[in-house]
């Protein structure tokens with residue numbers, strides 16, 4: 001199936017002006033939300049058990065066979081407007097066999113079609129398996145919420161049944177940092193994501209500096225919302241989240257692309273402080289605010305069961321299965337779903353296409369977004 005691989009230098013570079021994961025682009029282009037992005041869960045295994053893990057409840061210690069890749073590729077083939085894929089887990093490269101037999105062929109397929117790709121990884125395993133992936137990958141996405149091995153130790157193994165010593169955690173932390181530096185130096189686009197939560201909110205500028213020092217090309221910043229393992233962690237108030245972002249903006253390195261996502265602030269809001277922050281975000285150089293892809297331009301496919309979800313971490317049950325449904329037909333089903341109809345708003349002047357379901361649940365249960373309009 002793979003005849004030629006498109007050399008990466010012929011593809012449009014990812015930049016603040018070109019982020020094909022943002023659903024606003026396809027909405028502007030086609031005049032409605034369409035499926036341009038597919039996320040594939042390729043494993044439920046992981047060597048870590050972070051306290052905030054968004055898919056924590058799905059992690060397992062063993063797993064059965066994956067659906068043959070040809071079946072998955074056939075479903076991807078059917079989506080003419082496909083622009084991006086994301087590969088997620090667990091830790092997708094937990095087994096090198098998965099890297100060689102599933103991930104690399106998937107990435108080659110994407111590159112062959114000019115589709116952009118992302119992998120979500122903790123980068124704590126040996127560099128060799130990431131080097132297998134790097135030549136075909138557009139974005140290596142990591143989570144980085146730490147100032148030291150101690151922070152990593154406190155967060156990374158909270159939900160494990162095994163005893164993980166501080167020395168083991170330190171080794172993994174150092175390997176993650178070394179891998180990030182090595183892959184960045186080798187030319188890979190590493191995007192490090194930090195959460196805004198009760199542990200990080202006052203450390204973000206220092207975390208940002210470390211991310212820049214490691215050579216990452218982008219710093220993603222998302223508030224943490226209570227789901228899966230994070231369900232019972234303390235939730236920041238909107239004022240605390242706002243202040244954490246302002247403080248980060250005051251101290252950020254403006255040469256580094258900063259991408260904010262899943263923000264709980266909208267142009268239709270009436271709070272003056274929120275509006276000031278949004279105005280500041282619009283004027284910051286090298287900074288983008290990504291609309292939420294889940295259920296807007298993206299579906300998630302579990303490559304073991306074939307189940308298709310609107311996100312990999314929401315409580316919405318599967319909407320279909322790739323053994324019997326095309327992904328476009330599942331997407332059409334979601335468009336008619338009552339939940340989607342509560343958040344499917346769009347204010348073109350603000351470049352906004354509505355809130356994420358977890359955000360509504362956390363902060364805006366009584367707000368009818370379908371009746372609001374951006375105030376600019």
Ligand code: SF4
Pocket residue numbers: 266267268269345346347350352353354355369370372373374
């Ligand atoms: S699209 Fe929805 S959330 Fe965004 S500003 Fe408009 S009404 Fe508010």
